Amino acid sequence: MRDPLAGLADVPWRQLHHAHGVAADVPDRLRMLRSPNASTREGALSWLSGAVYHQGSRWPVSAAVVPFLVALVDDPDTPDREPVLSLLRAIVIGDAPLPFTPDFAAGDELSTDDLAEVTRLLFASENPYDEAPAEYFEAAAVRWAADAYRAGQAHVSSYAGWLADPVVAAQSAELLAYFPADEAVVDALIASVAPASANLTLGYLSGFPLVDKHLAAQLDAGPLDVRMTAAVALAFRLGADLPGAALDLLVDQKPPPAPAGWDRSMRGFVALALRRVGL
Incomplete structure (x- = not known):
């Protein structure tokens, strides 16, 4: 079966950020989810949750993680597929209520340059909220949530396939x-x-x-x-x-x-x- 983490090297992780900084450390944490050691897997899952879905927020790297989590759940040889799916769901959906009607308009108004500037302010400025209004950062958070949701939507056929798998069908x-x-x-x-x-x-x-x-x-x-x-x-x-x-x-x-x-x-x-x- 194809390696579910094939393609990790193709993502420009150093150009992306999670809640704590540059996302260069994300690939190793994803690899740890395949470790034979349960403590290693648990630690990696906890770390990813805190970095990629920190306090309910998505970040520039969040959408990039989605296809790899999908591939991990898709592979029956992946240990702990249920908690991996739980992390995937959190990143893609967050705490959205049902019925769900996506509304990402505020985030979609931001340009690529806007998003880059928000990232610079958050991770390079000593006082980011003194340099830009709070609405600017809130719109970026909406955009990163939108990117994660859309990345998740691209894999609906995989979720439908899992409905026949007793391990992850209910989720x-x-x-x-x-x-x-x-x-x-x-x-x-x-x-x-x-x-x-x-x-x-x-x-x-x-x-x-x-x-x-x-x-x-x-x-x-x-x-x-x-x-x-x-x-x-x-x-x-x-x-x-x-x-x-x-x-x-x-x-x-x-x-x-x-x-x-x-x-x-x-x-x-x-x-x-x-x-x-x-x-």
Whole structure:
């Protein structure tokens, strides 16, 4: 299989920056994610998180890291693929809410020269905020987040492929809720080996009439989490037209734990679903 880190030498890391300075040290940390030593991998993951996704912010180097993290998750020989995927998700999505509508206009107004000047101020000036207004730095942060998101969007087909992999399917399903879907993605979600997580993502996708039929069939599935997430997803999609069987599930059943890959509790999802229905 192709080396997932092939191409590291082709990236001009010394021209990029992370939260702590020049990004020349990023390639070695990425290589450490393949180490046979668990402590080395854990340390590299922690370091990358603090440098590339520092306190929730993206940086000039963040987008450049994305394709290598995707390649690492894509390779079944990579250890600890779940936390690597968690880092990938953080870089690409951050703490964006759902439903997600990308709005990067402020960042897109900056030119390449503007971004270079922001970087110079942040890393070479003793008092950067005395030399430029705060809005200038905030716009750059939006642009770097936009670059990371767009880098992540380029790999949607990989995320859809992971839906058949029990190790990362649930996380992949959640990640796909943040990107426009096509029929191939929808088909992969419907066939996912993590159906509860996939159901919630299907609830956030507009269109695709086949999804409603699939979710309605899931109301009779065995596991409660699959049935409950199908009811939630149908409520998101249909509102007041929610079938009675789905409404009964939401009202009468005690919510199970949230499916893997999602931070919101199932009780929270049920509350959102009932609000969407009008209750």
